[in-house]
Amino acid sequence: MAARLLDGTAVGQAIRQELAAGVAAFTARAGRPPRLALVLVGDDPASHLYVNSKMKSAGESGLLADIERLPATASLASLLTLIDRLNRSDVHDGILVQSPLPDAMGAGAEQRVFDALDPAKDVDGFHPVNVGKLVQNRAPFAACTPSGIIELLDRSGIRIAGARAVVIGRSDIVGKPMALLLLHRHATVTICHSRTADLPAVARGADILVAALGKAAFVTADFVKPGATVIDVGTTKIEDRATVERLFAPGSKRHQAFERRGSLVVGDVHPEVEQVAGALTPVPGGVGPLTIAMLLKNTLTAAETRFERS
């Protein structure tokens, strides 16, 4: 039987609708809406798309958002100066620096930028203070993608406490915070990575399997226990016809989308998993919309906290 598809678009929309009431209440109390600064460095087309979509969603939920742009040639020092200005700004509650930064900024630039953020405005939850608080289960805001996944599981009636969870990927922005959030919700968690021995066997132990490795269709049916919940975080752009034809039947919706656009965004989970899993997030329309909803939620939380302290 085909897996139940977990509709991230609908859940993301529900979160944003609920948020709108909180935003309106804050605006009435504070005399201004919560405000988010989106920092965009360089010309990466995907980053432009992501930032514009965050901007649009913020507006729809009643938040103010503005884009602070720097050219691809900008130095790390100029970016840190901008972060310092936004940290000091009275009107900005949240700061998001869109990844990736241009290579020319040098290795370690992203971490330098996260370290420079005011933790109270770090709505992505990447500052070391917020990461430390996440370990202690007292973070004001956790990384948006993993916290969106927890919302999706909760709102889809999938039990986390007592479940065996396997997270494939150990990045600072997805894998590690995901594992911690599942642990805090009383799952028994295993974290896997590129050196995990017999990954399919470890993954098959999962009631909840989170694939966050960034390798198109890597997680095949033999990774999945029948009936398990599978969360597909991966987004890989495929432009090669042979790969698309290997994954999607001619005439299928995804194949048609490839014919129209000449490319396709594919998750980490192979389409055949739909026949084994009990529940599955689609790509697109699964995890992505939740990430934005949680970013806006974190911005409201940051605004409320700053207002109460002022």
Ligand code: NAP
């Ligand atoms: P990342 O920093 O590249 O981390 C990838 C992780 O996967 C690493 O821990 C790596 O292990 C592991 N990995 C790579 N190949 C593996 C293999 N063959 N077997 C087992 N583990 C393997 O990626 P990320 O930033 O976490 O992102 C992961 C994916 O999620 C990407 O496709 C990204 O685009 C997507 N994403 C989507 C959203 C969304 O909102 N939808 C948000 C964030 C990210 P090692 O540590 O051993 O190298």
